[in-house]
Amino acid sequence: MTGHEVLFEPLRLGGLTLRNRLVMAPMGTCLDAGGRITDDTIAYYLRRARGGVGTITVEGCLVSADTVGPEPKICGREYLPGLRRLVEALRPYDVTVGVQLMHPGRQVVEGPSVAPSPIPLNSAAPVPHELTADEIAGIVADYGAAAALAAEAGFDFVEVHGAHGYLPSNFLSPQFNQRCDEYGGSLENRARFSVEVARAITEQTGLPLVWRLNGDDGPSGGLTIEEAARVAAMVVAAGASAISVSAGTWLSLQVTLAPMAVPRGHMRPLAAAVKRAVDVPVMAVGRLDDPDDAAAVVASGDADLVLLGRALIAEPDWPDKVREGRLDELRPCIACNACVDLVGRGERARCSVNPEAGRELTWELKPAATPRRVMVVGSGPAGMEAARIARLRGHDVSIWERDDRLGGKLEVAGLAPSKREVLRFRAYQAERLAELGVVIRTGVEVDTAVVAREAPDVLVVATGAEPLVPPLPGIDSPHVHDAQELLRGEVAVEMGQRVVVIGGSATGCETAELLAARGAHVTIIEMRGSIGRGIEAITRRQLVRQLRHDGVEIRTRATVIAIEPGAVVHTDADGAAHEVPAGVVALAIGWRPTGAALAAPPGVEVRVLGDAEHPADFVRAINSGADAALAL
Incomplete structure (x- = not known):
């Protein structure tokens, strides 16, 4: 018994039986090409399916052909082959597969910006076109047509992204919907667009419908939890089979995609309030990657299902490891939002703690053809990852650190009040290195003589960077x-x-x-x-x-x-x-790289990684360490 059994009980959702209570949240990846699903996309979702999650909701796909964005598309038959290949690839893994349908409204990167009212997203954004009644009807039809394509592709359910300030959410907001017709004013009118979309989908396809809804918009004047509970009941009456409760908009992303300083489970009360208002399954989200927290949500009745987003990017095997009681093996998501930041800039999803993320198609930990003696100097993120991957491939690895414990700059970064999660990853990596049998030497200053004495085949220099000290008057003062x-x-x-x-x-x-x-x-x-x-x-x-x-x-x-x-x-x-x-x-x-300071005897292969080569971010450090080890 692990104490988390409640997470692995089956659940009925519409006509479906979900094998457990864990759902992969829909998250953008930028792994598509021109709106089409690619082999990279499929490999990414396959990796999560293999990890034991019961349900996967594929990232938001655009329902209207005139909408431009980095997301995949589901607005024409030309996108069906890729969507169908994705569903078919996931079938062998006993996973329920859905797809999220989305219309960004005024939150577009480029292309037409539309909204219920001509209120821009911010002072730098264009004034959106105010939708006419006929245009609203056209978009409702787009949702229905997209759902029909989803059914044809073989998806088990569809989800409408009705949260986070996208078009349905924008209609619901009294702050940004200032219409005076049947789509504005009262809550019933503001919810009319959502109700019409829900009806169009359920009437045209019969697929179970999950509705993602903001429990709270965040900014003053937006949708409140009391209103959200009423909207949830309306879309259920219109045919929705489940409600997924989130929060926040583009203006309050610290709520939607909470950084590590935000407490875990911060949106749980919103799910609980919606749960009391409807008689269908409710999904909770919001830093629920701690197994105890996730189990408590379901056991308490606050929600029926738990959404895992960034947690599954960091640790695809989260469900299986929790089910088997291997909690100490869980690679922690540190909520650094590097994945979110990259996708927000239109770049492929990557992860600060998992170098496999975003490149699952080509990732392969093959045993080394010839095991070698690898000496890693420096135990920051790049050094520890290089040591871990090299050891997994069968090399004889030692890691050397001048401080009395592993971690390098991770140790210092984790001392700030908002960065404590970094220390969890430091501890995780240190434990993995010890378990793998990496020889750990701390409290040792490594110089050329030490390298010569150890005589490694490969020297990995991951000594980080040293602070820049400018030639200012008074810079040498004691204070x-x-x-x-x-x-x-x-x-x-x-x-x-x-x-x-x-x-x-x-x-x-x-x-x-x-x-x-x-x-x-x-x-x-x-x-x-x-x-x-x-x-x-x-x-x-x-x-x-x-x-x-x-x-x-x-x-x-x-x-x-x-x-x-x-x-x-x-x-x-x-x-x-x-x-x-x-x-x-x-x-x-600022920082100055230190990689050139350590030399190796002739015949020793030298690789300089991370900040020791060029000061950069956490993602680059982890990936440079992994890449170096994969190349040995």
């Missing part, structure tokens, strides 16, 4: 420290003390966050026009909001020209000089 020293607690900062952080990068922001939480008065000085470069957009927005809430002063387009005993002097965008009081100064200006 000036590297920001990492403050994150580690090596420099005492008293309550109320004035701290200036020079540099608004990720490290600078995290240092400011930690010190402000401890009661210091913190000012960030940044040369660029904004802070948080290198941080994923949703996480950055949340972090900057928290910094401002905590009273951190942010000065951008400011250039430091000197550090004095009690102040930092900088110029503003106009060249005027200003002083900022500073009892402590933290340097977070």
Whole structure:
């Protein structure tokens, strides 16, 4: 008994029997080509099906031919072959397969922007075209036709994306639907579009319909949970077989795609409220990747099914490992949102902790033809992943770290209040390396002599990067420290003390966050026009909001020209000089790669990885480590 048995009980949904309570959430991948399903797309979903999830909802597919976006399409027969191949490929895995139907409305990347009312998404977005009644009827017909194509492709059910500010959600919002006809005003009128879409789908296809609904729009003036519960009952009356409850819009993505600082299960109360209003299965979502949390949602009756999104990108075998009680083997999703950020930029989905994600078609861990002695120096994300993959392939691997524990920059990054999840991945990787029999050497400074003594066949240099120290007047003052020293607690900062952080990068922001939480008065000085470069957009927005809430002063387009005993002097965008009081100064200006500092004897193959080669992000570090090990 694992204590999670409730997650593996079957459930009836419409005329379907789902083999367990775990559903893969629909998430964009950018693995399609011109709107068509590709072999890469199929391999991605196959990998999750093999991991034991009971139901897969394929990512949102566009229902209207005039809509332009990075999503796959289901608006014409030319898209049927790929959709059918996907369904047929998943059939052997005892998985129920559905597809999400979507119309982005005004939230388009390009192409026509339409909405119930001519209210733009933001000040930089175009004013959307206000749909006429005839145009609304045409889009309703598009949903019905798309559902018919889904049935022809062999899908078991369809889901309508009626949340997150897309077209049905936009109609429901009293903030953005200001119509005075039968599609605006009262809740019943605002829900009319959703009800008509639900009826068109169920009447034309007979497929079970899941309706994804916002329990709360997030911004003031949007749909509330009380209204959402009533809308859920309306779409059920119109034929929906289940309700999937989410929250947030483009304006509140920290709710929809919660970064690691947001508590797990933050949307669970919304699902529970909808569950009380309908008599069909309800799906809950929102950082429910902890097995105990997921089981509690179902056991309590707050929802009948649990959606796993980013968790299955990080750990495709999550269902099987939980069912078998192998909880310590779960690769943790750290909610860094790197996958979301890449797809949002139109790039293929990748993962910070799982280098296989997004390249399942070509991923193959073949045993090495000739096992070799591999010495990995540095245990940050690139070094640990290189060591793990190399050992899995049969190489004799050792990993060397100058600090007293593995992790490199992961250890420091995880000290910020909003980054604690990083430490879970550090612990996971360290445990895997120990289990695999990788020789671990900590507290050792590796130089050329150590490498010569060990005489490896391959030297993997993953020593990371060192902080940049600019030649500023006063830079050598005793009250000036590297920001990492403050994150580690090596420099005492008293309550109320004035701290200036020079540099608004990720490290600078995290240092400011930690010190402000401890009661210091913190000012960030940044040369660029904004802070948080290198941080994923949703996480950055949340972090900057928290910094401002905590009273951190942010000065951008400011250039430091000197550090004095009690102040930092900088110029503003106009060249005027200003002083900022500073009892402590933290340097977070940038990084310099260290890979060239370590040499190897003749005959030793050398590979330089991650920040040691070029300072970059977590995804690049993990993938560079994996790629190096796959090539050995």
